[in-house]
Amino acid sequence: MNSILEVTNFTKGFFKKKALSDINLTLTRGNIYGLIGPNGSGKSTLMKSIYGMVKGRGSIKADGRRGVDIRNIVSYMPTEDYFYPYMRVEEVVKFYLDMYPDFNSERANELLEYMQIDLKDSVSGLSTGMRMRLKLVLCLARECSLYMLDEPLNGIDIISKKKITETIIGSMSEEKAIIISSHMLGDIELILDRVIFLKKGLLVLEDSLEALREERNTSLEDLYWEVYND
Numbered sequence: 001m002n003s004i005l006e007v008t009n010f011t012k013g014f015f016k017k018k019a020l021s022d023i024n025l026t027l028t029r030g031n032i033y034g035l036i037g038p039n040g041s042g043k044s045t046l047m048k049s050i051y052g053m054v055k056g057r058g059s060i061k062a063d064g065r066r067g068v069d070i071r072n073i074v075s076y077m078p079t080e081d082y083f084y085p086y087m088r089v090e091e092v093v094k095f096y097l098d099m100y101p102d103f104n105s106e107r108a109n110e111l112l113e114y115m116q117i118d119l120k121d122s123v124s125g126l127s128t129g130m131r132m133r134l135k136l137v138l139c140l141a142r143e144c145s146l147y148m149l150d151e152p153l154n155g156i157d158i159i160s161k162k163k164i165t166e167t168i169i170g171s172m173s174e175e176k177a178i179i180i181s182s183h184m185l186g187d188i189e190l191i192l193d194r195v196i197f198l199k200k201g202l203l204v205l206e207d208s209l210e211a212l213r214e215e216r217n218t219s220l221e222d223l224y225w226e227v228y229n230d
């Protein structure tokens with residue numbers, strides 16, 4: 001089966017407010033998805049729900065798995081920073097190796113070298129962009145079917161952006177899918193196959209980016225204005 005994730009009638013509320021309303025979504029292998037939407041539209045809540053960190057009503061299945069079992073086939077990079085500042089990069093890598101049986105240390109070393117991160121570097125000494133690079137390496141060095149990257153291009157310079165987008169493309173294959181949430185539309189537009197637009201917790205559009213561009217003769221940013229400017 002080509003589908004890797006099925007979200008069915010999924011709703012999540014925080015107190016009286018709905019963060020996600022009746023989401024129905026199927027993701028297929030071989031695609032990079034852009035998860036798009038303004039602040040507070042539900043992007044992070046959707047990723048956390050898929051990863052089993054947030055519970056809601058409805059069903060989420062990835063390759064037949066549900067709940068925390070999904071974590072065996074999904075690798076998630078949250079926006080939050082989760083490193084212990086006293087650690088060196090090599091200790092963080094060791095931590096991942098112990099934690100995830102699917103962690104590929106050879107791939108991690110290869111990516112660390114490309115990202116110009118030294119195993120002896122202290123985590124507390126890394127700049128924002130270098131920490132982002134490290135988070136991405138750790139996420140993509142797992143052998144998984146689905147990768148979820150929450151805001152991987154936030155607060156970083158153009159060289160880091162280039163390295164990050166190249167690494168994402170280099171990690172793709174026909175058996176995998178990647179979801180990227182971002183506000184950097186011009187940067188991610190180049191690497192996306194499909195887009196998912198969330199608006200106030202509702203899924204308002206899921207389509208091929210190329211088809212949308214051809215049909216409407218427009219850029220992702222223009223499309224964003226069309227969907228959200230009301």
Ligand SMILES: Nc1ncnc2c1ncn2[C@@H]1O[C@H](COP(=O)(O)OP(=O)(O)OP(=O)(O)O)[C@@H](O)[C@H]1O
Pocket residue numbers: 014015017018019037038039040041042043044045046
């Ligand atoms: N732990 C929480 N407690 C209460 N409300 C929450 C919590 N997490 C998210 N929300 C609310 O759910 C809604 C969706 O938030 P979410 O963080 O998923 O949006 P987002 O699209 O990722 O936003 P951003 O682009 O700002 O990161 C918002 O109204 C937010 O305030």
